[in-house]
Amino acid sequence: MKVAVIGAGAVGGLLAALLDRAGHEVVVTARGEHLAAIRADGIVLDGGYGSHVARVAPAETLPAGPFDLVLLATKAQDADTALRANLAGVGTAPLLVVQNGLGGIRVAREVLLDTPLLGGLALFATSFLSPGRITVTAALPLVLGAADGTPRAVLDRVAAVLREALPIEVVESLEGAQWTKLLVNHVNALPAITGLSVQQTVADAALRRVLAASLRETVGIANRLGIRFTGLQGIPGWILPWLGRGPLAIAASLPRLLARRMGDVPNPGSTLQSLRRGQLTEIDFLNGAVVRIAGEHGLPAPINAGIVALVHEVERTGEFFIPAQVAERIRV
Structure with missing residues (x-):
């Protein structure tokens, strides 16, 4: 599967590395020293999920798709800008918003009117303290739920793919989660x-x-x-x-x-x-x-x-x- 990750920081970088280890083709966005480090040495993962060097394809913005799945893992305050900068790459692929706080799905829906949307809640704990390096301090699951209007079949399909990379829990009520x-x-x-x-x-x-x-x-x-x-x-x-x-x-x-x-x-x-x-x-x-x-x-x-x-x-x-x-x- 071809997967794009917008924002390869602590959360996005971890997911990108685990998906790469599971055998998927992964493209990520990053900036500055972090982007340079990924280009030179890949994403270096260690800690609770084990060690891996992910040789992903990095860029400042996504290339034109199509992708089978897109993950948005920027900080919440950067979501709107990041989505608009990567519209050509997102296309019509399902978008999984993995962010802390409230409002990520709402922002995504305002930008992407017809895209199937999913929400992801990272229970794992990661540290991103130097460019290109992600350390997992608590290897816990990723929780998935479907936004209103997204078919359950899309949620099940994405959950099946991500389970190849890390533990996944699916919830019926995304808002409650x-x-x-x-x-x-x-x-x-x-x-x-x-x-x-x-x-x-x-x-x-x-x-x-x-x-x-x-x-x-x-x-x-x-x-x-x-x-x-x-x-x-x-x-x-x-x-x-x-x-x-x-x-x-x-x-x-x-x-x-x-x-x-x-x-x-x-x-x-x-x-x-x-x-x-x-x-x-x-x-x-x-x-x-x-x-x-x-x-x-x-x-x-x-x-x-x-x-x-x-x-x-x-x-x-x-x-x-x-x-x-x-x-x-x-x-x-």
Whole structure:
């Protein structure tokens, strides 16, 4: 199968490498030093999914298709620009949007009116800390779901192809899975604010309290909107609504569980990785999406708004906060 990956960063680079190892013909887009490194040495993969050097075809934009499948794995804030720059390559192939946060499918539908759309949620954890190199710190599945209007046969066909490369879970409700993944991604913001790993932020009592408060606030908003969470990563969907109704200790159980599953290798989280590369983060599509959706429905979201403000401050200044400063700025 001929597969294109738009955005060969931590997630896209991993998927490209695994698909190459499974025997597919893979074309990727990248920029700058990362593009140069892939051209020279391929995508060098190591960690939880094993080692592999993927000799993929790299370019700044996709060549004209046809492709059998296209993956969009850019940061959420770059999705619209990336899709429009690669329209000739995308063509009519099914598009799998693999991004954190909410809104990726909506953006893709605005650009690609008739393309079959799928959503992918990366439960695996990867680090992309140097050009051309991808390290897997948690070898977990990729979750797939179909966007409204996409035939189930397309979802099943894409799932079958991707299962040749890595573990795949298929969900019936993409929206419910996206909200559950949004909760999982709440662990990314505090590392970006403090410069600490996910495991370190969860281990710190003050930071864990802020994180738990942000989770409880998000679940409370989802409950008000009637969102039905989908179970992911061994977390039953039915239990998540209770995180928005009980004490912080209950909400804190989720990040403790996630940190344990990440193991001992320090995981910086995707938001901190963006900062380390000198890039803007996707915080507006993570905690910021909670603030936006809450505002659209006249609901307050002060904890998530405070977290978003601190991440943007780090983006502007390049200076991290110590845990006590975070606790002072975000009162729980």
